[in-house]
Amino acid sequence: MAKPKHKFLVKENEFSITVWTDSLVSDLAEIKTIEGTDTVLMLNGKNPISVFLDPRYDLKEIAEEIRELLTARIPDVFRE
Numbered sequence: 001m002a003k004p005k006h007k008f009l010v011k012e013n014e015f016s017i018t019v020w021t022d023s024l025v026s027d028l029a030e031i032k033t034i035e036g037t038d039t040v041l042m043l044n045g046k047n048p049i050s051v052f053l054d055p056r057y058d059l060k061e062i063a064e065e066i067r068e069l070l071t072a073r074i075p076d077v078f079r080e
Helices: 023-028 059-073
Strands: 006-012 016-021 031-033 040-042 049-052 077-079
Touching: 006 059, 016 059
Parallel strands: 006 077
Antiparallel strands: 006 016, 016 049, 031 040
16 A cells, blocks of 8 residues: 655745645654854645745755655655
């Protein structure tokens, strides 16, 4: 039988990164301190978490770090 898949979506725009995770991910809550900022990201299930950052930060790079963190923490992950 196939293992259940866990979904996550990480989107960045000019000023913020928003993360959505499915409810199963809430059991694997992770706190991510974004390097060079005072921002802490906590993933907690279906509620989207928006992180507002100074646009001088490379949001694409930070978003990729978050994707890597999720992929490493959660087996059988796919992205929307």
